[in-house]
Amino acid sequence: MGLKRKMYSYLLGHSNLTPFQKEVLINLDKVPCGETVTYGQLAKMINRPSASRAVGNALNRNPYPVIIPCHRVVGKNSIGGYGRGLEMKRFLLAIESIAKFF
Numbered sequence: 001m002g003l004k005r006k007m008y009s010y011l012l013g014h015s016n017l018t019p020f021q022k023e024v025l026i027n028l029d030k031v032p033c034g035e036t037v038t039y040g041q042l043a044k045m046i047n048r049p050s051a052s053r054a055v056g057n058a059l060n061r062n063p064y065p066v067i068i069p070c071h072r073v074v075g076k077n078s079i080g081g082y083g084r085g086l087e088m089k090r091f092l093l094a095i096e097s098i099a100k101f102f
Helices: 003-013 019-028 039-045 052-060 086-099
Strands: none
Touching (some): 003 019, 019 039
């Protein structure tokens, strides 16, 4: 188990998240910096293809948005939501799209 996985296990183990919410956040780690997935794609990643709304709710409860980057999840036809505001989500996505080239 890598250091990053240990950190996730520690952080998520000390949170008030449900097992479903933890599963969503752990799988979100598979989305590379500078890339995005839809809520539906993330739901499929956890083998719950009809749970895109529940995935969005789980992301909204993310207690570690800097460490577990839920801004990388977007809607099928829109940017989706973000608990810290859409301007912040757009800013973070823009920074990552530039940073992936370095």
